[in-house]
Structure formats: C-alpha cells, structure tokens
Amino acid sequence: MNLKPLLVAAAAAALATSTYAKNLKVGMITTLSGGGAGLGIDVRDGFMLAVEQSGRNDIEVVIEDDQRKPDVAVQLTDKMIQSEKVDVLTGIIWSNLAMAVIPGAVAQGKFYLSPNAGPSPLAGKGCHQNYFNVAWQNDNLHEAAGAHANSSNYSNAFILAPNYPAGKDALSGFKRFYKGDLAGEIYTKLGQTDYASEIAQIRASGADSVYFFLPGGMGISFLKQYADSGVDLPIVGPAFSFDQGILQAVGDAALGVHNTSQWSKDLDNATNAAFVESFQAKYDRLPSLYASQGFDTANLLISAMEAADVSDQDAFRAALKAANFESTRGDFAFGPNHHPIQDIYVREVIKEGDVYTNRIISLGLEDHSDAYAAECKM
Amino acid sequence: MSWVLLIEQTLNGLQFGVMLFLMAAGLTLIFGVMGLINLVHGSLYMIGAFAAAVVAAASGSFLLALAASLAAAAVAGILVEVTVIRKLYDRDHLDQVLATFALILIFSEGTRWVFGSFPLFLDPPDYLSGTVFLPFGIEYSRYRLSLIVIGLAVAAGLFWMIAKTRIGIRIRAGENDREMIGALGVDITLLYTLVFALGAALAGFAGALIGAIQSVQVGMGEPVLILAFVVVVIGGIGSIKGALIGAILVGLTDTLGSFLLPKLFSLILAPSAATSVGSSLASMSIYVLMAGVLLVRPKGLFGGA
Numbered sequence: 001m002n003l004k005p006l007l008v009a010a011a012a013a014a015l016a017t018s019t020y021a022k023n024l025k026v027g028m029i030t031t032l033s034g035g036g037a038g039l040g041i042d043v044r045d046g047f048m049l050a051v052e053q054s055g056r057n058d059i060e061v062v063i064e065d066d067q068r069k070p071d072v073a074v075q076l077t078d079k080m081i082q083s084e085k086v087d088v089l090t091g092i093i094w095s096n097l098a099m100a101v102i103p104g105a106v107a108q109g110k111f112y113l114s115p116n117a118g119p120s121p122l123a124g125k126g127c128h129q130n131y132f133n134v135a136w137q138n139d140n141l142h143e144a145a146g147a148h149a150n151s152s153n154y155s156n157a158f159i160l161a162p163n164y165p166a167g168k169d170a171l172s173g174f175k176r177f178y179k180g181d182l183a184g185e186i187y188t189k190l191g192q193t194d195y196a197s198e199i200a201q202i203r204a205s206g207a208d209s210v211y212f213f214l215p216g217g218m219g220i221s222f223l224k225q226y227a228d229s230g231v232d233l234p235i236v237g238p239a240f241s242f243d244q245g246i247l248q249a250v251g252d253a254a255l256g257v258h259n260t261s262q263w264s265k266d267l268d269n270a271t272n273a274a275f276v277e278s279f280q281a282k283y284d285r286l287p288s289l290y291a292s293q294g295f296d297t298a299n300l301l302i303s304a305m306e307a308a309d310v311s312d313q314d315a316f317r318a319a320l321k322a323a324n325f326e327s328t329r330g331d332f333a334f335g336p337n338h339h340p341i342q343d344i345y346v347r348e349v350i351k352e353g354d355v356y357t358n359r360i361i362s363l364g365l366e367d368h369s370d371a372y373a374a375e376c377k378m
Numbered sequence: 379m380s381w382v383l384l385i386e387q388t389l390n391g392l393q394f395g396v397m398l399f400l401m402a403a404g405l406t407l408i409f410g411v412m413g414l415i416n417l418v419h420g421s422l423y424m425i426g427a428f429a430a431a432v433v434a435a436a437s438g439s440f441l442l443a444l445a446a447s448l449a450a451a452a453v454a455g456i457l458v459e460v461t462v463i464r465k466l467y468d469r470d471h472l473d474q475v476l477a478t479f480a481l482i483l484i485f486s487e488g489t490r491w492v493f494g495s496f497p498l499f500l501d502p503p504d505y506l507s508g509t510v511f512l513p514f515g516i517e518y519s520r521y522r523l524s525l526i527v528i529g530l531a532v533a534a535g536l537f538w539m540i541a542k543t544r545i546g547i548r549i550r551a552g553e554n555d556r557e558m559i560g561a562l563g564v565d566i567t568l569l570y571t572l573v574f575a576l577g578a579a580l581a582g583f584a585g586a587l588i589g590a591i592q593s594v595q596v597g598m599g600e601p602v603l604i605l606a607f608v609v610v611v612i613g614g615i616g617s618i619k620g621a622l623i624g625a626i627l628v629g630l631t632d633t634l635g636s637f638l639l640p641k642l643f644s645l646i647l648a649p650s651a652a653t654s655v656g657s658s659l660a661s662m663s664i665y666v667l668m669a670g671v672l673l674v675r676p677k678g679l680f681g682g683a
Contacts (some may be wrong), residue, residue, distance in 0.1 A: 033487065034597055037495035042657040163657050185649065186640070191601055193592040196390035196522065197637045203517070204383040219594035220497055228502065228519050228591065230509035248592055249497035 023058045024310050026301070027080035029101070029310035030115075031067035036216060036218075036293075039093045039290045040065075043115045045283055046294030047090070053145050053278065054302045062086060068093075070100040077101045087310045088113060090109040090297055093290075095119040095166045102129040106130040109313070111320070115292060115297040117252045117332070118339065120169055124372030126225055127337045130313075132320055134297040136262055137339045137370035138166055139173030141238035144260040144344035144364035145211060148175030149236055155180035158207035158233075160198055162189035162214065170213035183207030192367040193221045198228045209233055220249050226304065227253035234258075242289035243347055247356035253354065263329050264360045269362070271326040284317060286357060292328045299325040333359055335369045337342070337376035344368050382516050385638050388630065393522045395530025395629025400584035401619040402609035403536060404577025410616020411552040411573050415471050417478035418458060419484035419581050419606065420599025425590030426451040426582020427598060428489060431498040440503035444586055451582020452575045457576040466569070482600070490596045497595035500586075514620050525587055532580070540618055541564055549573060553616050608664055612671045614681025623679060628664050635663035 031040035066073040098117035118137040161167035183205040213274040219241030238263030303325035308315035347358040429450030432441035540546040613620025638654025
C-alpha cells in the first residue's frame with residue numbers, strides 16, 4: 001500500500017489549517033443591473049471562476065450591485081467596511097464611481113483592487129499604497145490606438161467620444177500618441193444613441209480615418225448607423241466598443257475593425273487558453289476582456305494570500321505588488337503607481353462560424369506604462 | 379460647411395422628430411384622455427424592440443418583427459392598464475408616478491431575467507439598408523428616409539382617426555368631459571383600455587423601428603421617455619397636432635444644435651474649447667426651447683386655453 005498520497009494530503013491539510021486559519025473577506029461592488037450590467041456581470045463571473053478554481057474555502061466574497069450610481073456605491077462601501085468588515089474591496093466598473101469610492105476605502109486601511117476603472121487622478125497625484133489597478137490606466141488603450149493610427153499611416157483622423165471625464169481622457173490619450181492632423185473632434189452626449197449628425201459631419205470632413213470611444217450600447221448604435229451610412233473610412237477604436245458582450249449585437253457592421261486591447265481570447269499562453277475554455281464551459285459564452293480582468297484580479301489576490309496574511313498589511317501589500325500570479329495576459333507587472341505595465345495589442349474583429357470575436361494582428365505598445373506614474377508620490 | 383451637409387442634418391432632425399412623435403403621441407393621448415402620468419411608456423418602447431428582435435431572429439422577416447412589436451406592446455399595455463393603471467385614475471399624480479415607476483423597474487429586471495444583460499441583435503432588412511441619392515447630390519440612409527415616411531404616414535393616420543372616426547370623436551370627448559361621455563352611455567372603461575393599447579402599440583412600434591439602428595437592450599426606453607415628455611409639454615398636453623409639431627421642433631433643435639453650436643463657438647474660441655462648450659450647450663438646447671415655449675405659452679403650443 002502506498003502511503004505517500006495520504007501523507008501529502010495530510011501535510012497539505014495541516015498546512016491549510018495553520019497558514020490559512022483566518023478567512024479573507026472580499027467586498028465586490030459592481031454594476032449588475034441597468035444599462036451597464038453586462039460589464040459588471042463579466043467581471044463578477046471571471047472573479048468567481050478564479051476563486052472556484054483555486055479550490056480554497058477561506059475566501060468569502062460578498063457581492064452587491066451599485067446600479068451604476070455613485071451614491072449607491074458609496075453607501076454599499078460603508079456597509080462593506082463597517083458591518084461586513086471586509087479586508088479587500090473590488091468590482092467597480094465606472095470611473096466616476098471609482099472616484100467616489102476608492103479614496104475613502106483606502107484611507108480606512110482597506111485594500112482596493114480595481115478590475116476595470118482606472119481614472120487618471122488615482123494613477124497620478126491621488127495614488128495610494130493600498131490601491132492596485134489590475135486592468136489599465138484609462139488612457140492606455142487609447143494611447144495604443146493613437147500609435148496604431150500612426151503605423152497605419154492615417155494622417156487626418158476624425159475623433160469622437162462622449163462628453164464626460166473618461167471621454168476626455170480617451171481623446172487626450174489618443175492625441176498623446178497620434179502624430180497626424182485632426183479632421184474633426186466631437187464630444188457627444190453621454191448615453192446618446194443616434195449618431196446621424198456626427199456621421200454626416202464625418203462624411204463632410206474629408207477625414208481619412210475615424211477614431212471613436214463609445215462604450216456599451218453607444219458603440220453598437222454608432223457602428224450600425226455608420227455601416228448603413230455609406231461612409232467607408234477605416235475605423236479604429238479601443239476594445240470597449242468591440243468586446244465579446246456587444247459584438248453579437250453589432251453584427252457584420254464591426255467586421256474587420258481594428259481595436260486595441262490588453263487582452264484577447266487568442267492570446268497564446270497556457271493560463272489564457274485554460275481560462276477561455278473553463279469560462280466557456282461554466283457560463284456557456286465566450287469571455288470578454290472584462291471577464292479576463294475579473295479573473296486576473298482574483299488570481300492576484302489569491303497569489304498574495306499564499307505569500308502573506310492580510311492582517312499583516314505591509315507583507316500583504318508587498319505580495320500584491322510582486323504580482324506573482326499567472327495572468328491571462330502573459331507578462332504582467334505593476335509600475336511604481338500600482339498600475340499595470342503590460343503589452344497592448346491591436347485586434348481585428350472576425351467571424352468564427354456564427355460568432356463574432358477578435359483576433360490579435362499585431363503588438364501595439366510593448367511594456368506600456370502610463371503618463372501619470374511620475375506624479376505619484378507613494 | 380456646405381448646404382448639402384445642412385440639408386442632411388435637417389433630414390436627420392426630421393427623422394429623429396417623427397420617431398419621437400410616435401412615443402409622444404401615445405403619451406399625450408393617455409395624459410389628455412385619462413389624466414394619467416404614464417412613466418411605463420418607455421418600457422413599452424423596450425418591449426416592442428425586444429419582441430421585434432426575437433421575432434426577426436426566429437423568422438428572418440422584418441415586417442413580421444414590426445407586427446410583433448405592435449402586438450407585444452399593445453398586449454403588454456392592455457395587461458398593465460387592466461391590472462394596475464385602472465386603479466389609479468382617481469388617485470393623484472404622485473401615486474401614478476410611483477406606481478408606473480415601479481412598473482419600469484419590474485419590466486426592466488423582468489426583461490433582464492428573460493433575455494440577459496447583453497444587447498440583442500436587430501438589423502434593418504436588406505431592402506432598406508444602404509443609401510439613396512437625393513436631388514442636389516445628397517447621399518442619405520435609405521432606412522432613415524423610410525423612418526421619415528413611416529412616421530409621417532402614422533401621423534396622418536392618427537389625425538384622420540382622431541378627426542373622422544367614431545373612436546376619434548369619443549377620444550376627443552373623453553378629453554373634454556369624461557363624466558359627460560360616461561353619462562351618454564359610452565363604455566369609458568373600454569375606451570381607456572383602447573387608448574392605452576393604442577399608445578402602447580405606437581411606443582412599441584417606435585422601439586422596433588429605432589432598435590434596428592440602435593441597440594436593443596434593457597433601459598433603452600428611459601432616455602426617450604424623458605424627451606417624449608419634453609415634446610408633450612412643448613406641444614401642449616392632449617394635442618396630437620402639438621405632439622407632432624413639438625416632436626419635430628425638438629428633433630431639429632437637438633440635431634442642428636449639436637451640429638451648429640460647436641461651429642458657432644469655434645468662431646470665437648479655440649477648437650477644443652469650442653467643441654466642449656458647444657456640446658454642453660447643445661445638450662441643454664431642447665430644455666432651453668421648452669423653457670422658452672412655456673414662458674410664452676404656459677400650456678404648450680397647442681394646449682387648451
């Protein structure tokens with residue numbers, strides 16, 4: 001009789017009871033209802049998949065819906081900290097909610113791991129040692145798009161984004177890298193669904209390409225109307241308008257469009273292949289970049305738990321900072337302001353059978369950091 | 379800026395206006411005839427779009443999808459009227475707002491429960507996609523042109539119905555004096571249900587038509603609902619004519635405002651500042667229009683004296 005497996009199991013059990021005596025409690029506040037729910041649901045599902053795969057039973061996740069409203073998010077945060085007594089907070093999708101929640105949470109000694117929103121103030125002057133962004137700084141994908149416009153030899157781009165802080169970050173990120181002229185620059189209303197007027201202006205502008213940042217439903221409307229307008233200038237965009245959740249609703253209109261992303265389902269590494277397969281098996285749909293961000297966030301947290309106990313804040317912080325986990329993105333490291341240093345790719349929308357999805361066509365920016373890191377004094 | 383662009387933008391404004399009219403017509407009739415503030419109208423718009431998307435996906439026919447949107451929204455409207463709204467006619471407006479707001483939440487989460495949070499696919503049919511060339515070298519979307527024609531045809535049909543048919547006479551009578559037409563033996567309960575179903579069907583129809591060029595998703599109705607209320611206030615409560623004029627005014631103001639104001643400011647400001655100031659002012663423009671109309675005519679353009 002071979003006793004070895006039994007001994008290993010017993011040792012592992014002993015280790016588990018000694019090292020992981022204390023449970024870690026995570027408060028996830030994300031958008032699960034209303035117009036932006038698709039993003040929050042993907043982050044949640046990705047996160048929970050990683051927790052489940054880790055096989056650990058010492059992680060407790062409390063999930064609440066912020067309804068995309070800053071006031072609700074703030075209330076929920078107070079509840080999480082005061083009555084749930086969570087150790088780590090995560091989940092927020094939208095930058096305006098992040099600005100309302102994160103500074104207060106980290107000031108109360110909690111860790112915040114952002115799975116999506118990366119507003120510029122929190123990457124620069126407002127950075128904090130307990131705040132880690134596992135997705136990107138808001139400007140990143142737009143900067144890569146600007147660089148891609150250069151390498152595609154576009155010299156007269158027409159750019160548009162919604163008139164709100166992340167929209168302005170988007171266009172300034174694009175312009176930071178784009179070297180050509182602008183045929184036009186438009187700020188649309190947030191939540192606008194009809195782009196006939198903007199498309200008419202694009203037609204009349206003499207532009208040679210179009211760059212737009214219109215996340216969620218806004219992007220669906222724009223693309224469908226653009227395809228129907230007879231304007232056939234090439235389009236470049238960030239991944240947010242071409243993620244897995246909305247491509248099926250856009251349909252043929254998105255085919256062939258180039259977009260920039262830090263993740264793609266065909267990224268060639270073992271972690272990602274396993275992630276895509278298991279996500280599809282569990283939820284019966286393809287993961288989006290938001291799902292990959294949720295998955296990475298949970299794995300980062302788990303890697304830190306393996307190295308340190310959350311009650312020892314300094315050790316736990318150092319373990320987070322080390323980012324010693326297998327990311328779906330391949331290489332992943334934190335910069336001095338706790339924002340990712342990562343490759344950003346250019347993807348193309350394709351059709352695989354009946355399903356619209358993306359594939360990588362080139363590397364946009366390598367080991368890209370953000371423009372605000374220098375302002376961060378931690 | 380060329381004339382061609384200006385004409386194209388005017389057409390865009392007109393198209394936006396006639397679609398708003400489909401929403402506002404039902405809203406103004408329901409408010410005019412029953413005195414009911416109906417926030418659930420936006421949900422009926424959403425129901426129409428979802429019904430159309432489902433039927434289009436199953437059958438591949440856009441016309442069948444439009445028919446489904448009319449039917450689904452009308453049925454939902456009748457159900458809502460019979461089960462909830464009917465009990466609210468004698469209550470004050472605050473109760474109505476509360477109850478119909480609750481219905482918005484129920485419909486939104488119910489739709490999410492059935493269809494999920496991800497948007498559905500609905501496209502214009504092939505015979506309406508692409509562009510047409512109008513005189514003076516204007517290239518314009520065939521689908522949007524069809525929307526203008528359909529919208530104006532529905533408006534003409536509504537005018538004819540209100541002015542010439544027996545049901546139209548009853549609706550007008552109901553607006554003026556609902557106790558009296560009840561006393562004259564008209565079945566007022568049935569009339570209310572009919573008007574509600576008509577308004578609901580129009581909203582659902584608009585949802586399907588617009589859903590084909592926008593996105594069919596939960597919560598798509600509420601922004602349109604707000605604009606439709608602006609139209610009703612500008613046009614005058616209960617007036618179909620007011621709803622049409624108001625809708626076209628709002629459509630033109632919104633489209634031309636967001637197009638011309640940034641250009642106007644670029645004459646005196648730096649380009650990026652002009653875009654920013656111009657777009658901010660443009661998003662206010664229809665509310666400025668509403669305030670202006672109310673200053674001169676507190677009951678709206680065609681509101682009762």
